[in-house]
Amino acid sequence: MPADPAFKDHFSGHADAYARFRPDYPPELYAWLAEIAPSRTRAWDCATGNGQAAIALAEHFGEVIATDASEKQIRSAFPHPRVAYRTAPAEDSGIEAGSVDLVTVAQALHWFDIPRFFAETERVLRPGGVLAVWAYAVFRTTPEIDAVVDHLYRDIVGPYWPPDRAMIEQGYAGVELPFEPVDAPPFFMRKEWTADDVAGYLGTWSATRGYIAAHGSDPIALVRDDLRRAWGDAPREVKWPLVLMVSRKAGG
Numbered sequence: 368m369p370a371d372p373a374f375k376d377h378f379s380g381h382a383d384a385y386a387r388f389r390p391d392y393p394p395e396l397y398a399w400l401a402e403i404a405p406s407r408t409r410a411w412d413c414a415t416g417n418g419q420a421a422i423a424l425a426e427h428f429g430e431v432i433a434t435d436a437s438e439k440q441i442r443s444a445f446p447h448p449r450v451a452y453r454t455a456p457a458e459d460s461g462i463e464a465g466s467v468d469l470v471t472v473a474q475a476l477h478w479f480d481i482p483r484f485f486a487e488t489e490r491v492l493r494p495g496g497v498l499a500v501w502a503y504a505v506f507r508t509t510p511e512i513d514a515v516v517d518h519l520y521r522d523i524v525g526p527y528w529p530p531d532r533a534m535i536e537q538g539y540a541g542v543e544l545p546f547e548p549v550d551a552p553p554f555f556m557r558k559e560w561t562a563d564d565v566a567g568y569l570g571t572w573s574a575t576r577g578y579i580a581a582h583g584s585d586p587i588a589l590v591r592d593d594l595r596r597a598w599g600d601a602p603r604e605v606k607w608p609l610v611l612m613v614s615r616k617a618g619g
Contacts, residue, residue: 389571390556390607392420392473392501401427403549403613404468405495411467413457413484414475418444424471425449432467434460458483462491472500476542477534485545494618498544502535503556503607511597515590519569523586527577535610544614556607562598565605566591 401407401424410428412421414435421433425447434455435441441452455461457472457479470488472479488498505520507513534542560568566587569575578586 389417389419389568390503390506390558390605392423392556392609393554394423396501396554396609396611397423397427399552400424400469400471400497400499400613403615404428404497405493406468409467410469410471411460411462411491412471412473413460414472414478415444415452416440416473416475418447418450418452420471420473421450421452422447424469428468432460432462458487460487460491464490465493467491468493468496470496470498472498474502474535476500476502476539477531481542489545489616492616494616496616497549497613498546498616499611499613500539500542500544501554501609501611502539503609504535504538506605506607508603508605509597512594512603515593515597516565516569519586519590520572520574523589524572524574524578527574527581529573532573538610539612542612544612546614546616549613549615551611551613554609554611556609558605559602560605561602562595564602565598566594
């Protein structure tokens with residue numbers, strides 16, 4: 368299926384780095400979502416990127432359809448025998464009506480035409496099916512490190528964040544999922560990273576790529592020395608709290 372011409376591709380130009388440095392969502396999240404789904408027959412991971420969430424869902428579901436509007440992201444995604452990758456926009460998946468137990472959207476809802484995506488979710492979910500949307504903002508470590516990262520985030524690459532990013536900063540406040548809300552427990556992402564690992568991750572930010580396109584130079588170089596001094600030589604735990612919203616379609 369051809370990509371939506373309105374789709375803004377912020378990631379395919381560095382899909383390999385994105386796959387390497389993006390943090391993993393906690394396994395407990397997928398286990399909980401599988402537990403509350405009406406069955407474990409089929410899940411749809413929408414805006415799958417490198418397939419991170421799709422691969423994890425495949426440990427719990429018989430089939431996972433993983434779509435992304437970026438063909439390059441799909442080509443860079445991790446293969447799995449129970450994951451079927453497709454290039455398709457969120458609003459027009461091509462999935463059969465009433466055939467999906469769970470729809471997941473990781474760190475991507477803010478890119479969508481949300482009313483159209485919710486209509487597509489209504490179409491593809493079976494009765495009792497679950498929609499789960501989650502996101503994370505800037506990681507936290509120590510006050511000294513956080514100050515360096517926040518300086519990069521707001522002062523250096525801040526003008527290059529897409530306007531949609533504000534939805535994540537606000538924790539998707541004001542977004543109401545289309546079905547009955549489901550209370551979700553708290554989940555966190557954690558990584559043990561060196562300063563160089565963090566620099567690689569910061570290089571995957573869409574605003575970092577926007578800065579490079581505008582200036583022809585890498586903004587990470589402006590904070591790398593300060594980051595290394597604040598970080599030290601040993602690995603540290605990096606932690607992101609997830610903003611998770613879940614809802615269930617009626618009729619299950």
